Amino acid sequence: MQLKDQYVMQTVDIAVNIENVTKEFKQWQRGSDIKDIVTNLLKPKTKTVKALNDVSLKINKGEFVAYAGANGAGKSTTIKILSGIMHPSYGKVSVLGLNPKVSRIELMKRIGVVFGQRTELWWDHPISASFDWKRVAWNIDKDQFKKRLDKLIELLDLSAILDTFARELSLGQRMRADLALMLLHNPDVIFLDEPTLGLDVLAKRHMIDYLKKINQEDGVTIVVTSHDMDDLEEMAQRIILLSNGQIAFDGSFDSLREHTGNLCRIKIYTNNGHKHNLKTAKLIKSEKGFSEYQFDSQKNSIPSVLNELSNIDSIHDIEIYKAPIEQVIAELYTSWK
Amino acid sequence: MVANMKRIFALYGISAKLDLLWFLRDTKNCVLNIMADLVSSLSTILAMFLLSQRFDSIGGMSSDHILFMLGFACLLDGLNLMFFTMNNVGYISRIIGRGQLDHKLIQPNPIWMQLLTDGFIPFSGSSTFLCGIGLIAFSSIKLNLNLNILDIGFLIFYLICSVIIIFSFSYIFSCIAFYAPVAGEEVSTAAVGLLDNLKGFPLGGIPYQLQIIFTTILPIGMTAWYPANLLLGNKLNFTNYLLIIVTLSLLLIATILFRKGLKHYATKGSIRYADRGHRR
């Protein structure tokens, strides 16, 4: 794809290194008629899908990277390859200098993985039992474990649910508990696959705040995938956009906006509630009392838009802001189709 | 080696702790589970027991010999239950077919170690084992068998071999799930079910060629009939080392196939994920 803004490496310590990785899958293609049963059995049709197509990227230690893309872009596949669950069809992968294929056990002691739709908690036990299990399974020193656990309980507000069975937790509580479980062994790198899925505003807030804290204070490298662009923009400094298995963009959110035209929005509040069409901006919404417009600030500068608006007498208030990143991405996805 | 043993005991320890906690916290559910396990195990041997009472002798074994064999079968069931039933460890095709292998791959322990220890439920899973001890003791008294330390040692050794045979047999078939997760999800149920449902059958009366098949390729006879006859001192038309040979062979085949399947899984991944049965 066309948009590539190469992120400049400031430090030399690489946490994640993916070199020319391709991952192919064969998908069964089946007809749904009864007569297709015989064909499906004796001569099944397959289609080869490239989930990742010659992907190369480097992530430094201490970075917080958003890894985004439309459904089916290859995000989860990348996370699985990095955590050693899957191996690439071609190319090389290293995490903290280790090859996930060869050094899986050693790597698991140093990284943490959370899949948003899956839990590692023991369903029929209180979460404290799951934490105890983790201590033994990961062979964590007792004193270090206690210190770490106390800190996590405080930061993730788990004290009220420590003795609650995992099956009785709400989704937000469960995600916080899963996050704590993952962090107990103090990983250097964390992979989070859709961790905010289904969380309410408060739960999301907790999670984002905590992730930012451990990234800034402890230097934990974090790679997070999500569809929630606003959350990603708040958490991460760098965004890697995947499209059809290839990296379509790699850079900061600001440069992403620049690449996609620096979309801005302006909302005007009028006394008479009338709709006004502008030459310098496109009307996107108009309801009683206000109208919202969108414009590309590279083509039509803010002063030029304001100049046109100054002809409208009934305006009593104005808001100007950058277009939500979600929309920027959506327009990108549309352009790639 | 020592480090591995320490890890294994530590993992057994935490599994036992979790089992005890569950037993104490949710006792009603736990008791129901114990009853279910007992009913399930006894129902597979009850049929043969009733037949042996009806016909006095089956396949060259008297009804008391058959009771001893059924006691061995019950003990075997109990051991399997205590070590390999929880978390579907002995029914690995369910884990593979449901895409749950990822949970094992993100732990810093070898897969073999996890499979050896994840299913350990010494408290809630002990009912059938204790029942088996009772049956063996009762039938030994009826047969006037004076079991000494050496006999008990052989009993334990044969039990371990039989457990490995069932485990390996299940894993050999479970490897199908690597290549066909949907169709193969429950294949281990069928494989273990075959050995489970037929373990109490005395094979003495069937043609010799079939006895060979049912003690080697399809080791039904190796689960209870053959080892029980060895313990009872009954002469069979096989070498006394057949149990060990079959145990090691099946274990080797299972290891090779499972490793191959794991490589395939790492290459292809799993398109399915169902959390049914995961840590429940």
Place this chain on the structure above:
Amino acid sequence: MLTYIKTISLSATKAFDGGLLYIFGNYFLKLVQLFVFLLIWNSLHNQGVDLGIFTIEQLFLYSILASILSEQLNIVTPATTAFWEGSIISRYLKPLPVLVQLSAETVGSWIPKTVFFSIPVLLISIRYFNLSKYLASHGIMFLLSLSLSISLGFAFDYIFAAFVIRLRNAHYTAYSIRVALVTFLSGAVIPFDFMPYSLAKVLEVLPFGSLASAPLLILTGNGNVASIISLQVFWNIVLWPMAVTLFSKSQERMVSYGG
């Protein structure tokens, strides 16, 4: 009607996902199980023991038909699992009766085994075990009894599912007890004639006996057809209203439990 046929076909094709080789594994094991059973009966026959009301040929057929028809003689619908998983809710969102949907899905799930196991074994039985002779003389009554048995099986499963919803976490436990007990108590594994007299008489009149023992005895020509059929009709009349009532009374708990 087409809706149900579509449901049946979707349920049937689920197992074909993996191709022929992978289905073969499952049914091969069932075949071995059946074969061993036949060997045991043969071994007993060679010992010269008294097989009671059965000839050796009838005993073979009893076990063969019990194996071929195992899914029909001990019906397990998706109801129990659906309550546990919470997926029962999706059935309530369709403009079709829930019980009929579950029944259609169950019938669909029978098709793979019928194609890959039951029909081949049936053909072998006709060739080598004289099955056609028994079908000729008792086939119609056998089919009637089998229909009643299937109907009873569905009723029984729905009663069980309605009961299990109240157990919450113990559903799987109850399910495994049920499978173990019903298989034994229905006479599918060991004919009642081989059990102690008093136990056999009790089991014959219980509803379990009408599930498997009844049609199998009729086919092998060893049962009083009139009394067997009457008993099956009786249990159907008693259990179906119970099934429908219990199921609708338990609805609220079912949907809530699904989350």
